[in-house]
Amino acid sequence: MQPQLAAAHADLRAVVAPSLIRVTETAALACARHIGRGNGDRLRAAASAAMLEALERMGIAGRVVLGPRGDQFLSHGTAVGESGVGGFDLAVYPVEGSSLVAKGMAGAISLLVAVEPDSFPELPAVWYAERIVAGPAARGTLALDEPLVDNLRRIAFARDARVNDLAVAVLDRPRHNQLISELRDVGARIVLLEEGEIAGALLAASEGTGIDAMVGIGGLQETMIAACAARCLGGELQARLWPRNDEERVLAGPEAGQILGLDDLSPQHVDVAVTGISGGPLLRGAWYGRQGAQTESLTMSTRFHTVRRISTQHQEI
Numbered sequence: 001m002q003p004q005l006a007a008a009h010a011d012l013r014a015v016v017a018p019s020l021i022r023v024t025e026t027a028a029l030a031c032a033r034h035i036g037r038g039n040g041d042r043l044r045a046a047a048s049a050a051m052l053e054a055l056e057r058m059g060i061a062g063r064v065v066l067g068p069r070g071d072q073f074l075s076h077g078t079a080v081g082e083s084g085v086g087g088f089d090l091a092v093y094p095v096e097g098s099s100l101v102a103k104g105m106a107g108a109i110s111l112l113v114a115v116e117p118d119s120f121p122e123l124p125a126v127w128y129a130e131r132i133v134a135g136p137a138a139r140g141t142l143a144l145d146e147p148l149v150d151n152l153r154r155i156a157f158a159r160d161a162r163v164n165d166l167a168v169a170v171l172d173r174p175r176h177n178q179l180i181s182e183l184r185d186v187g188a189r190i191v192l193l194e195e196g197e198i199a200g201a202l203l204a205a206s207e208g209t210g211i212d213a214m215v216g217i218g219g220l221q222e223t224m225i226a227a228c229a230a231r232c233l234g235g236e237l238q239a240r241l242w243p244r245n246d247e248e249r250v251l252a253g254p255e256a257g258q259i260l261g262l263d264d265l266s267p268q269h270v271d272v273a274v275t276g277i278s279g280g281p282l283l284r285g286a287w288y289g290r291q292g293a294q295t296e297s298l299t300m301s302t303r304f305h306t307v308r309r310i311s312t313q314h315q316e317i
Contacts, residue, residue, distance in 0.1 A: 020271055024051075024297060025295045026050045027048075027054065028095075029286055030047055031101060031286075033288075035278055036101075039102060044068075044072070047095040055080040056080055062088045064090050066221045074094065091113035091224070095277060096111060106285070107199055107278060108199075108278040109274050111274045119267035119269070123241070124241060126244070129219070129223045130144070131144070131215070131237060133236070134236050135206065136205075143238070145240075148183070152188055155212055155213050166188045166189060167190075167191050167212050168190055169193055170192060172194055179216055191211060199282060205236075224265050228267075229274070241255060270303070273300075275296070284311075294312065
C-alpha cells in the first residue's frame with residue numbers, strides 16, 4: 001500500500017471505529033420501541049433496517065461476514081457503504097435477545113464488530129461450539145479439555161473466592177441439563193439465560209457484572225463474535241467445535257477436538273460497539289422522554305487498547 005493510501009487507511013479507522021457505536025445506538029432505539037409488544041419478527045426487522053441504514057451513512061466499504069442466519073436486511077455477504085479505501089468485514093447482531101424484547105424482559109443488546117478484510121478465522125462449517133468464558137483475572141488459566149470443576153476452581157482462585165461463591169451463566173436449553181446438574185453438584189450458583197449467547201459471554205468477560213463465568217454449547221458464529229468482545233475486555237474464552245451429526249463431524253475433520261482460544265476465534269485488531277436495548281447488568285436499556293431518548297453503550301478496541309462506557313442523549317427521537 002502506498003504511503004499516502006496507507007495514511008488515509010489508518011485515518012479512516014481512527015475516525016470510523018469509535019463511530020460504530022452510532023450504528024448500534026440507532027438499531028437499539030428502533031428495536032426498543034417494540035419492548036413488550038410480543039412481535040419478534042417486527043422488532044427484528046426494525047433493528048436490522050435501522051442498522052443497515054446507519055451503516056450506509058458511515059461512508060466506507062463494509063461486508064457482512066457473521067450475523068444472525070436469515071436476517072432480512074443484513075444477511076451473509078451483504079455489502080454496505082461506499083466502495084473505496086477503508087473497508088471492514090463486519091459481524092452484525094442488530095438485536096440479540098429478540099424474544100426478551102418481545103416479552104419485555106431484560107438482557108437484549110445490539111452489537112457490531114468491525115475487523116480488517118478477510119481477517120476472521122476460517123473454521124469448519126459446523127453450527128455449534130462448546131465454550132467457557134471468564135474475566136481478566138482468569139486469563140491464561142482455563143483448560144476446556146479438563147473437568148469443569150477444575151476450571152471453576154481456577155476461576156475462583158483467581159478472584160480469591162470459593163467455587164460456591166461463583167455465579168455461572170448457562171443458556172436454558174435441554175442440551176445443558178447434564179451441565180446444569182454438574183454445576184449444582186459442585187455447588188456453583190447458576191444464572192439461567194433465556195437468550196443471550198453473546199451478552200452472557202460479555203457479562204462473564206467483564207468485571208463487576210455479578211457473573212463469573214459462562215459455560216455451555218452455543219452457535220459457532222456467536223462464539224466468534226463473543227471472542228472479539230472478550231479479547232477487547234481482556235477476558236478469556238476457549239471453545240471446541242461441537243458437531244451435531246455425522247455430516248458435521250466430517251466437515252470438522254481433525255479440528256473437531258481442537259481447543260480454540262482467542263487467537264483462533266478472533267482477529268488481533270478488533271473494534272466492537274454494544275448498546276443496551278432492554279437493560280440488564282451489563283448496560284442500561286434505551287429510555288425515552290419528552291425531548292428525546294438515552295442509551296448506554298460500550299465501545300471497545302484492541303487497535304486503541306480502550307474500553308469506553310458511553311451514555312448518549314438523543315434529541316427529539
